[in-house]
Amino acid sequence: MAAAIEPIPSGRLFGLGVGPGDPELITVKALRRLRESQVIAYYAGPHKHGNALTSVESWLRDDQERLPLIYPVTGRPPPPPFDYEGTMRAFYDASAERVAEHLRAGRDVAALCEGDPLFYGSFMYLHDRLAEHFDTEVVPGVCSVVASASVLQTPLVYRDQTFFVLAGTLPEADLERLLAETQAAAIMKLGSNFEKVRRVILRLGLGGRARYVERATMANEQIRPLAEVDPAQVPYFSMILVPGERWQGE
Ligand SMILES: C[S@@+](CC[C@H](N)C(=O)[O-])C[C@H]1O[C@@H](n2cnc3c(N)ncnc32)[C@H](O)[C@@H]1O
Structure with missing residues (x-):
C-alpha cells in the first residue's frame, strides 16, 4: 500500500x-x-x-x-x-x-x-x-495620529467633541467644509498638499490651535510652528493636528 x-x-x-x-x-x-x-x-x-x-x-x-x-x-x-x-x-x-x-x-x-x-x-x-x-x-x-499627539503632547479630544481624520489630498473646498464642521481633526498625507491645507486652516482661524509634526517618533522627527514650515520640504510622513479646545470644566 x-x-x-x-x-x-x-x-x-x-x-x-x-x-x-x-x-x-x-x-x-x-x-x-x-x-x-x-x-x-x-x-x-x-x-x-x-x-x-x-x-x-x-x-x-x-x-x-x-x-x-x-x-x-x-x-x-x-x-x-x-x-x-x-x-x-x-x-x-x-x-x-x-x-x-x-x-x-x-x-x-x-x-x-x-x-x-x-x-x-x-x-x-x-x-x-x-x-x-x-x-x-x-x-x-x-497609529500615527495618536503617536503625533503624544510627541506634540497635545490632548486630542475632550468629552463629546467630534474628531475627523482627513486626507490632505482632498480638494480644498471639501477640506474647508469638513474642518469647519468638526471640533478637532488630524490631517494626514500632507507632502505637496501642505500649502493648500495651511491656507484652509488659516482661513478658518485655526492657526493658533493647529500643530505640525513630521516623522513622529522616528530618529529624524521634527516639530515646527505651522507658520515656519517650508512647503517645499514637507515629507509624506507628516501630519497636522487640530486638537479640540481644552476642557475648562462644567
Ligand atoms: C498611508 S497612511 C498610513 C497610516 C498608518 N497605517 C497609521 O496607522 O498611522 C500614511 C500617512 O500616515 C501619516 N504618518 C504615518 N507615520 C507617521 C509619522 N511617524 N509621523 C507623522 N505622520 C505619519 C502621514 O500623514 C502619512 O501621510
Whole structure:
C-alpha cells in the first residue's frame, strides 16, 4: 500500500502593525509574530528602504527572508493618459501573488505595516486579496495620529467633541467644509498638499490651535510652528493636528 502523502499546510499571513517609527513602539504580540515568521514582506519606494522595515530592523534575524514589494509610483501620480489606478491594482495583484507563493510553500509571512495595518494601511491591499484563502491574523499597531499627539503632547479630544481624520489630498473646498464642521481633526498625507491645507486652516482661524509634526517618533522627527514650515520640504510622513479646545470644566 502506498504511503499516505501528508499535505503541506499553508503558512500563516500576519499583518503586523509596527507602529509609527520608534522600534520600541511595536506591541509585544507583533514582535512575537515578527520573530516567528520565515518571510518578512514590506513595501518601499524605488531605491528606498521603507519606514516599516527600518523600524523593525533591529528585531530581525539574518535567516529571515526579506520580501521587498517596491511601489511602481510614489509621490504625485503622473497625469493621464498614465493609468495610475490600473498600475497600482496590477502592482497589488503581483505583490499578493509573491506573498501567496511563500504561503503555499508553508512559510509564515509577516507583512509589515507602518502604524496600524487597517488604518489607511498598505497591508489592506494584501488582506483584500489573500485573507479568504489563507490563515490570516492582523495585529494592531500604534497609529500615527495618536503617536503625533503624544510627541506634540497635545490632548486630542475632550468629552463629546467630534474628531475627523482627513486626507490632505482632498480638494480644498471639501477640506474647508469638513474642518469647519468638526471640533478637532488630524490631517494626514500632507507632502505637496501642505500649502493648500495651511491656507484652509488659516482661513478658518485655526492657526493658533493647529500643530505640525513630521516623522513622529522616528530618529529624524521634527516639530515646527505651522507658520515656519517650508512647503517645499514637507515629507509624506507628516501630519497636522487640530486638537479640540481644552476642557475648562462644567
Ligand atoms: C498611508 S497612511 C498610513 C497610516 C498608518 N497605517 C497609521 O496607522 O498611522 C500614511 C500617512 O500616515 C501619516 N504618518 C504615518 N507615520 C507617521 C509619522 N511617524 N509621523 C507623522 N505622520 C505619519 C502621514 O500623514 C502619512 O501621510
